[in-house]
Amino acid sequence: MSRGAALRGRGFAVRRRTRRNRRPGPPGPYALLPILLLGLGSFSNLWQGETPNPWVGGAGLLAFNSLYVSVVFRGFDRKRRESATSYALLAAMGAITFGLAIGYGGNWLLFFPLFSLACGTILRGRQLGAGLTALAGCACAVAVWRGDHVSEPWTIGYGTFISGAVTAAILTLSETVTELRATRQELARSAVEQERLRFSRDLHDLLGHTLSVVVVKSEAARRLAPHDMDAAIEQITDIESVGRQALTEIREAVTGYREGSLATELDRARPVLAAAGIEAVVHRSGPPPAPQADALLGWVAREAVTNAVRHSGATRCEFVLDSASERVRLTVTDDGAGPSRPGGGAGGTGLKGLSERLAAAGGSLESGPGADGGFVVEAELPAGVRDGPGLRDTC
Template sequence: MSRTTRLTGRGKGPRPSGRERRPGPPGPYALLPWLLLGLGAFSNLWQGETPNPWVGALGLLTFNSLYTSVVFRGFDRRRRESTTSYWLLAAMGAVTFSLAIGYGGSWLLFFPLLSLACGTILRGRWLGAGLFSLAVCASLVAVWRGDHASEPWTIGYGTLISGGVTAAILTLSETVMELRATRQELARSAVEQERLRFSRDLHDLLGHTLSVVVVKSEAARRLAPHDIDAAIAQVTDIESVGRQALTEIREAVTGYREGSLATELDRAGPVLAAAGIEAVIHRSGPPPAPQTDALLGWVAREAVTNAVRHSGATRCVFTLGSARGRVRLTVTDDGAGPGRPTGPVDGTGLKGLAERLAAAGGSLESGPGADGGFFLAAELPAEVREGSGRRGCG
């Protein structure tokens, strides 16, 4: 259907690939170039300006390995929130403090890198507390060493900003991805709800219409040998019912059909009479609001369909009343035919009605009557908001 095409976005351009591109940073590889901040420390090792160069080289290799591992884990939520990630971050912190305190100078730039790694792993209040503490410690180490080319506060400021910006970008990236997933899920849900509405409308429409056609066809067959004019009248009714069904199906497909209690009760008399059932209608109180009236129209239609198909009844009573801001429609008959519902809510039609009314703040009861037969009782608020019980649940 065209409606489904619009909701799913199909039919407009090529289908997107299974792996969606992450908005913002495309992945952990975008954070690896920041390791170039360690070129100053590497230059010191290369030029022999660092005491115990093998210790420094081992520390540099360890730091780079830990940084790469932590950054890659930060882009996977399950791995990021694992205990291993926090241990790796702690080990990275220990290496950073050891190298910065031991060598100073260019090695102090490992503090911003450590902060960046913290921004990929930490979230919430731990992130703020961790970055602030790390920035303070970086400034104090820079003051204590006193051998960096820039002012000590710049080390602390760079440490604070690098982790904060990284965490903000990654959080925004994750939020956008979640919003995309939510939008796709809402589109799928809308399609499923539309399919459910369409299937229930067709069940209610065709079940009722075919039941009427069968009843009137049987009446025409019985009358044909004795009263040809009456038989022709029944056949004319069948034609009228068929045309009406075509109109209702078109309206159901476009999503604009709403039932009417008055219309369904007017149709109920001739349909039940053709099945040998007397229809009795009792009304009290003001007319229901339009949306309530439409939902009660579906209830009346389903009640007539069940009475014609299953009941074997001779009398069917419709009672409509209102009290305390609620409208109640009760349908009872004196039939106990084979195959009719026996539980509180049984059968596809009654289940669909129960869900339709529940979505509008109402309820549906059904089951064997106290004096035999069967009853169906629907209760709704006097004012049902527009669209309730229709598209939302079928």
């Protein structure tokens, strides 16, 4: 088989799969055009010369069909459908319908169902119900007055009402389906954006902390190597352990199942701060926080430790956990200069991301210079915070 034939065969298979997987869309205005065939009886009357003043009847038939096409196409565009022009065209169409039905009767009475169908494409709600009821009553009355139609007068009234009602119902359902599809696409796009945001935040917090620990321990190993090789090797071993732990955490962050805790982060923080020459002090009061609050506070502690190690030049870092029945508060205070940012602001990308995380859980995060110097990070959360919209993605 030639290369061209193979490409054509693959292209045909792709098109066939596309057609098979394509979902049917809502009906378009062209689907309502064949219904104009109901006017063939009146056209036959004109052709056979059975209609008096045929030029008037022909002009009315042409005007009705033109208005019908225009109204139907406008009915599939919400902005055009609700404009004053659509109602004006519908009124002109109604005047022609009544004129032809009253003047000629017989097959010309079938213009009432056609006019009702056009009403179903434009009118909605109470307007539609009142309009179709009045139109069906008028159609029935004209049929009784003329008395020259092949079917009973009530069938003209019923057909007039049901054609408009069914058309409006189908179009409303189609619009709803279209809106639901658009909403589903928007939700899918939003879910992707939230997942990207979660991953970027986790990656920033994980790598920022891990690389800071590696730098601090590498500096310690470099200082110790000329004097105490055993201590330097111990620092290098810690670097290996931190790297392995970082790989595990990154895998967990990618899969979205990473769960931390404040106690774990504080245990990891002690040797990191000690290697940087910072004394870690921890004070706890009250019952343990709920798991989700504990996980969020763990992120706060991690980011505070990272900033203290990288930016502060501190000698002491104090962690105070105050857990009450309604709120839980974690305050991290160091005696250093605080993290610096271009422009002189306090905090960084990590603290900003944490502020958004805590806000999504009903909490708050404040950071800045302390009253007695140093830098303070204070996080507060509801004591009973649980999983909620957007919270799982941030933990």
